[in-house]
Amino acid sequence: MYSRLFGAALPFCAELIFDNAHIIGTAPLIMGRLVMKFGGTSVANIERIKNVALHVKREVDAGHDVAVVVSAMSGKTNELVGWAAEASPLHDAREYDAIVASGEQVTSGLLAIALQALGIQARSWQGWQIPIQTSDAHASARITGIDGSEIIKRFKERKEVAVIAGFQGIHEATGRIATLGRGGSDTSAVAIAAAIHADRCDIYTDVDGVYTTDPRVVPKAKRLAKVAFEEMLEMASQGAKVLQVRSVELGMVHNVRIFVRSSFDKPEDINPHANQPPGTLICSEEEIMESQVVTGIAFSKDEAQISVRQIEDKPGVAAAIFGPLSEGNINVDMIVQNVSQDGTTDLTFTVPASDYERAKDIIVKSKAKIGYTRLDTATDVAKVSVIGIGMRSHAGVAAQAFAALAERNVNIRAITTSEIKFSLLIDAAYTELAVRTLHTLYGLDQA
Ligand code: ADP
Ligand code: ASP
Ligand code: MG
Numbered sequence: 001m002y003s004r005l006f007g008a009a010l011p012f013c014a015e016l017i018f019d020n021a022h023i024i025g026t027a028p029l030i031m032g033r034l035v036m037k038f039g040g041t042s043v044a045n046i047e048r049i050k051n052v053a054l055h056v057k058r059e060v061d062a063g064h065d066v067a068v069v070v071s072a073m074s075g076k077t078n079e080l081v082g083w084a085a086e087a088s089p090l091h092d093a094r095e096y097d098a099i100v101a102s103g104e105q106v107t108s109g110l111l112a113i114a115l116q117a118l119g120i121q122a123r124s125w126q127g128w129q130i131p132i133q134t135s136d137a138h139a140s141a142r143i144t145g146i147d148g149s150e151i152i153k154r155f156k157e158r159k160e161v162a163v164i165a166g167f168q169g170i171h172e173a174t175g176r177i178a179t180l181g182r183g184g185s186d187t188s189a190v191a192i193a194a195a196i197h198a199d200r201c202d203i204y205t206d207v208d209g210v211y212t213t214d215p216r217v218v219p220k221a222k223r224l225a226k227v228a229f230e231e232m233l234e235m236a237s238q239g240a241k242v243l244q245v246r247s248v249e250l251g252m253v254h255n256v257r258i259f260v261r262s263s264f265d266k267p268e269d270i271n272p273h274a275n276q277p278p279g280t281l282i283c284s285e286e287e288i289m290e291s292q293v294v295t296g297i298a299f300s301k302d303e304a305q306i307s308v309r310q311i312e313d314k315p316g317v318a319a320a321i322f323g324p325l326s327e328g329n330i331n332v333d334m335i336v337q338n339v340s341q342d343g344t345t346d347l348t349f350t351v352p353a354s355d356y357e358r359a360k361d362i363i364v365k366s367k368a369k370i371g372y373t374r375l376d377t378a379t380d381v382a383k384v385s386v387i388g389i390g391m392r393s394h395a396g397v398a399a400q401a402f403a404a405l406a407e408r409n410v411n412i413r414a415i416t417t418s419e420i421k422f423s424l425l426i427d428a429a430y431t432e433l434a435v436r437t438l439h440t441l442y443g444l445d446q447a
Contacts, residue, residue, distance in 0.1 A: 032199035033065040033155070037166065037189035040074035041206040042263035043107045046114075053114035054267035055204065056161060060120055062272035065155035067162040067196060069189040070111055072103025077167075077182070093138035097168075097179045100139075101127070104165035104185070112163045122161040123154070127177065132169035132188065134178040141178035142246070143169055143187065146195035164192060186247035194254035201251070201258050202279075203243065208262035209280035210235070210242055212444040213297040218436055220445040223278065224295065228285040231295050231387055232258075234421045238385035239300030243282070251282060258282040285389060293390035293397060294442035299435050301382045301428050303333070304356035305413065306363060307348040309374035313340035320370045321347065324362045330355045334383070334416045334425060348414055350425060353379060381413065382431040385423040386438060397442075398422045404441045410434050 036059065038052050052070075059066050072080075080100045084091055108124040115122035127134075130151070134141035154160040166185025171178045180187050186203060193201035210232065211221040227235070229252035236245045242260060251258045261279030270277055281287075311317050318337070325332055334350045351359045356379055363375060391397050398417060401424070405412060410433060414425040426434055439445060 031063040033067075033196060034059055035067050035069060035189050035193040035196070035198045035201040037069040037185060037201065037203045038071065038111075038263055039185065039203075039205045040071045040076070042204050043070055043072075043111070044074040046110065048263075049107065049110050050114050051267065052111060052204075052263060053118055053120075055263065055270075056111075056115060057118050057120055058267050058270060058272055060159070060161060064272075065152075065159070065196075067151055067164060067192055067198070068111060069164045069166040069185055069192060070104060070107040071166050071185040072107055076103040076106075094174075094176050097138045097141075097177050101165070101168040101177045101179050104167050108163045108165040115161055115163065120161055121158055122163055124163045124165070125151075126165050127168035127188075128170035128175075130164065131172070132191070133172050134169035134180070136171040136174060136176075136178065138171075138176070138178050140181040141169060141171065143180065143191045143250075146191055148192065148195035151192075152196055164188065180246070181244070183241060183244035184246070186244040187250060190247040190250045190254075190256050190258060193256045194250060198256070201256050203247075203258060203260045204263035205242065205260065206262070206264065207242065207260075208265070208278045209260050210240070210282070210296075212295070213299070213435055213439055214240065217299075217432055218439050220436075220439065222444060222446045224280050226281045226283055226288050227295060228288055228291070228389055229282060230285065230420060231389055232282045234385070234387045234418075235296050235298045238298035238383065238387065238421070238423065239302070240296070240298040248282065255284065291390050292388060292443075293394045294386055294388040294444065295390075296387050297384065297435055297438050297442075297444070298387065299382060299384045299431055301431060302353045303350050303381050303383050303425065304353045304359070305348060305350050305378040305381050305425060306356075306359060307346060307376040308363060308370065308372045309346050309376060310344045311347060311370060311372040313343055313345040317370060318347070320366060321349075321363065324366050325351075325359060328358060328362050330359050330362070334414050334423060336414045336416070350381070350383065350414070378413075380428045381425055382428040382434075383423050383425050384431065384434050384438065385421055386442070387421045389420050391420050391422075400441060401438055404437050405434055408433060408437050410437070 043049050084096050084099050112122045112124040133145040151162045166188040209223040213221045215221040233248045236243050236248050259279050265277050332349050336348045338346045410430045412424050416423050
């Protein structure tokens with residue numbers, strides 16, 4: 001769907017020479033088109049917005065066409081979400097979107113002003129003005145299409161920088177503002193990069209790249225030079241919030257090269273004509289020469305466990321459990337079913353902590369249909385996931401983890417595996433211990 005909607009009417013600009021950039025990876029672009037996305041910490045106050053403007057100026061001066069995507073100032077979206085909940089805990093999602101989208105409106109205007117003050121032609125854009133079209137799933141809408149033609153026209157006619165409010169779009173049929181879910185500015189940035197055929201999408205954040213695990217939790221974490229889309233997709237969906245999952249999906253589908261880097265590098269120290277400063281390139285697997293067995297470890301405390309006990313082991317039981325959950329729009333993650341011994345079985349699954357009460361309620365209401373005798377639940381659980389494309393060709397990677405965690409007395413509640421990842425559900429109190437243990441076990445610690 002995206003390939004149809006994105007850029008079909010926007011031919012590749014043959015007059016620009018991008019070849020070097022494609023071949024050399026993160027080598028400097030020679031007059032290209034860039035999307036630069038700045039997260040909340042990077043635009044936290046006016047001083048930082050002025051610093052962001054200098055980063056943008058550097059790329060403009062180097063001759064690039066630049067579209068900037070900004071988040072709200074850090075803490076702003078949380079504050080807005082809090083206000084909506086304070087006004088009424090159960091509120092209309094369309095109004096929630098009207099409220100929370102305002103954070104990005106402010107920063108886009110401020111950055112446009114800061115750029116103009118540096119003598120750069122710049123204009124702010126809200127999602128509806130471009131437009132960035134979305135579905136009507138308010139608070140977690142998906143982008144369905146972007147018309148990048150006006151932005152491209154202005155690049156050509158006046159070298160104008162587009163400063164775009166991230167996180168938001170418009171559901172055209174209703175004309176309502178919709179937001180893309182928390183962390184959604186990453187997705188705005190990658191989608192815009194696809195729509196305007198950018199050569200690269202730079203994600204400027206408060207860390208200088210993607211690390212083997214969250215560097216704030218494991219100081220020995222190492223920065224990765226390159227990560228394959230598929231691995232990044234797993235890392236993001238298993239809890240590494242450095243990129244929103246959807247942004248990686250879009251990058252993979254449209255082959256947008258994503259470069260994660262720090263906005264705290266001093267703009268004046270960076271020579272856009274020299275090699276790029278530190279960062280992590282998210283790219284296709286073929287570009288990665290050597291891959292480790294394990295690339296990274298992600299974790300999430302946003303989990304809740306529900307165990308449905310002593311259900312009859314017969315066809316239709318799983319459907320009776322997961323059907324109503326899916327109708328309730330609840331994302332089920334790990335699912336583990338025991339082999340039955342006496343004609344009954346147990347089924348355990350996890351849901352996001354924020355959906356726990358609703359999920360429990362649905363299972364209780366479906367009790368007669370499911371036919372279980374007991375329901376056990378836990379909210380103080382965490383999921384630790386080990387990710388690496390090298391796992392495809394290496395056996396016994398998970399077995400090593402089980403032994404190492406047993407030695408540390410960490411009990412494993414549930415296990416799931418896929419081709420390039422395995423996940424373990426453990427007590428939340430052991431999260432840091434488990435992540436550090438596995439980080440060392442797989443040789444990821446910095447020397
Ligand atoms: P922004 O506001 O710029 O979007 P986020 O807070 O959303 O930034 O994402 C950056 C944060 O992601 C980092 O500060 C870091 O704590 C966290 N993070 C989690 N896992 C990783 C990882 N594997 N590599 C780098 N950062 C990570
Ligand atoms: N401001 C939004 C959030 O905090 C979107 C983003 O920053 O990516 O979730
Ligand atoms: Mg983010």
